[in-house]
Amino acid sequence: MTTVIEVQNLTKRYKDKRALDNVSLSLEEGAIYGLLGRNGAGKTTLMSILTAQNFASSGEVRVFGEQPYENARVLDRVCFVRESQKYPDDAYPRHAFKAASLFFRNWDQGLADQLIEQFQLPMKQTIKKLSRGQLSAVGVIIGLASRADLTFFDEPYLGLDAVARQIFYDRLLEDYAEHPRTIILSSHLIDEVANLIEKVIVIDNGRILLDDDTDAVRDRAVTVVGDAEKVDAWASGREVLHRESLGRVASITVLGGVSADERAEITASGLDLAPVSLQQLIVRLTQKAESATKVIAVKEGVR
Incomplete structure (x- = not known):
């Protein structure tokens, strides 16, 4: 299979703390990965570096065989749904979706409209006034409808109730089956995502504890x-x-x-x-x- 991400000896330091400690990984095309671990384990830092939103202190990162930093060929194929995504104060959900449709070449507006209805997202309310769960729904919709070749979901369910989380899981599997791509799902709700993920990466204190197929791990x-x-x-x-x-x-x-x-x-x-x-x-x-x-x-x- 084609290697999508190659990481060698990756380290990230913040003053006297190592957020990532000599991490090496290889992720293949066409799989759903679970990036699992406690809060503060290093999950978000790793994804931020892989999507060129942060810089490594040392080590090597290749995405689609290239360095991702300031590389449009790579970043045009990547969608990163951040837990702490910021939007302009006067932005409405339609503005976020319009911007996403212009950026992601595989954007599916029909899927986005379906998800807006299923999540019961209030489109006439500014994003600033949305609840935590509704804000998460905006990110989930962008992540799924983008159909990017490489999609990162950083704790995407925060604030979503049990019904909304199940909608996300169901639609993720349905769309992945029809449009295979590489998906990295960061979570600490391990049991909830256990049946979604095909491969497991466990990170703790900036180090990789486990990297294997889900069936083998069980x-x-x-x-x-x-x-x-x-x-x-x-x-x-x-x-x-x-x-x-x-x-x-x-x-x-x-x-x-x-x-x-x-x-x-x-x-x-x-x-x-x-x-x-x-x-x-x-x-x-x-x-x-x-x-x-x-x-x-x-x-x-x-x-």
Whole structure:
């Protein structure tokens, strides 16, 4: 497949803080990526650099094989829906959509009109007076109707209620199926977007923790529940992500798949296997990485 984005050893510093720390990534054409992580993890900084709205401190960035900065050939094919997008005080939604129709060569006004109706967007109200959810709807409509070859959604659902978020997810999948392109969806609502994304990128403290196909990620961990002694014995020698207990019952989540024979043995010993959701796995991986970082910091402080 064609590589759309190539990032090598990307670092971004703000005074004494590293927002991105030696990030390397390769994103392919025609896929929906989930860029997942906690608030402040580095998601927005990464997208801002990829869309030439910010500058790296060091490292290499290629989009469609070229440097994106001041490069019309690249930026004409990119749509970045920012969580904090600003508009003129006297602008109406129609002004934002008209500007988008002039900029994006694949703009679909029919789709935009459908989405305006579905989101019940008040077109006779200035953008400045829109609610947080209505402002998010403006961005979502532009991102979908642009049909840009490369589209970034930075936490696009903020302020949207459950119905509106589902409309966004449904229309995203429908339009992507008819008009394949590369979509990067930044989110911390992991369970909600888990069924949308084909590939997962997890970033924490400016570092990439995980970069893989969604199906492969789901098979990376398993939870075993039952008698604490039996559970601990089974988990001995495995990489434990999380353990919790209540009385004599324990639950342990470990990295690594479980074979059919192992499953049979677990069941025969009276233990239960439980699936690990994408959100659970990412939360546990993040917690484990942060614990390791704290240990290293303490050791370095002692020195």
